[in-house]
Amino acid sequence: MAIKKELLEILACPKCKGDVILNEKGDGLICNACRLVYEIRNDIPIMLIDEAKPLKD
Secondary structure, eight states: OOOOHHHHHHOBOTTTOOBOEEOTTSSEEEETTTTEEEEEETTEEOOOGGGOEEOOO
16 A cells, blocks of 8 residues: 555655655655655654665665
8 A cells, every 4th residue: 555645745854844755666755855765664654864764866
C-alpha cells in the first residue's frame, strides 16, 4: 500500500520544514533542500532527522 496523497500533502521535512516528495521506488520521502531521504517502513514515514539518509546523486 502506497502512502496516501493526503498525508503526503501535509508532511514536511522536520529539519527545514520544507516540502518532501515521494521517491521513485515509493519507499522514501525526499527533502531536496536538506538533501535527505526519510525512509517509509510498513507504510509509515520515519520522519526523524537522526534516521534520515543523505540523498545520493
